[in-house]
């Protein structure tokens with residue numbers, strides 16, 4: 700069975716998008732998702748995205764990390780799906796309802812409301828999420844006292860002097876898999892460079908270091924806002940480029956940035972199932 704796909708990216712965070720709005724796909728297991736995402740033997744991507752009919756929104760967006768795990772939210776893929784479908788679109792995700800619309804600077808997404816309660820992140824036990832009383836050794840120092848935020852998916856945000864000096868490939872997986880995060884966690888290392896500017900690198904749960912993470916940018920922006928480090932609209936610059944993040948008086952986060960179609964193709968489902 701031949702399946703069409705669209706290869707897309709948001710600031711270099713790349714996706715294989717399967718459009719199942721008109722025709723249902725065969726059952727998609729984590730193993731199939733991981734095989735399609737494999738950069739050596741599959742199509743290759745950070746996340747596999749499936750668009751399906753929804754009872755609660757215009758469409759449902761399912762998100763699989765390249766390790767095959769299905770997850771709740773993906774900011775960059777939300778913009779990609781918004782671009783692919785076109786117009787103003789509501790999307791049901793495991794992390795909640797979101798809404799995308801065309802914008803002069805690409806696609807704007809209403810990402811919903813952030814959560815800060817320890818059991819909404821979730822964390823293993825009750826603690827202050829504005830400065831978690833934990834740390835992990837790095838070189839002669841430590842990465843410590845992160846802000847924990849859930850923006851549909853779980854994030855830990857560490858404020859550091861220089862995100863590019865953090866050995867993220869080594870420390871990222873240790874923090875991601877620490878039992879203090881029972882659902883694992885996305886690891887953000889960020890520097891505030893002005894009242895309206897943040898530099899960010901992300902170790903993504905289930906995907907590793909990516910060029911950009913939309914939910915990471917949202918989580919980092921609201922973490923910095925909660926700490927009083929920045930104003931309520933900031934530019935978050937990731938390795939792949941900038942996103943604009945605003946947190947409004949109604950407690951909603953809007954993320955604005957580009958999305959791009961790279962190419963289209965097709966594959967034989969039997970080669971991966």
Ligand SMILES: N[C@@H](CCC[C@H](N)C(=O)O)C(=O)O
Nearest residue numbers: 773774775852904912913914
């Ligand atoms: N790249 C995404 C986030 C994808 C999911 C994440 N790795 C998780 O496991 O929660 C984004 O742009 O937000």
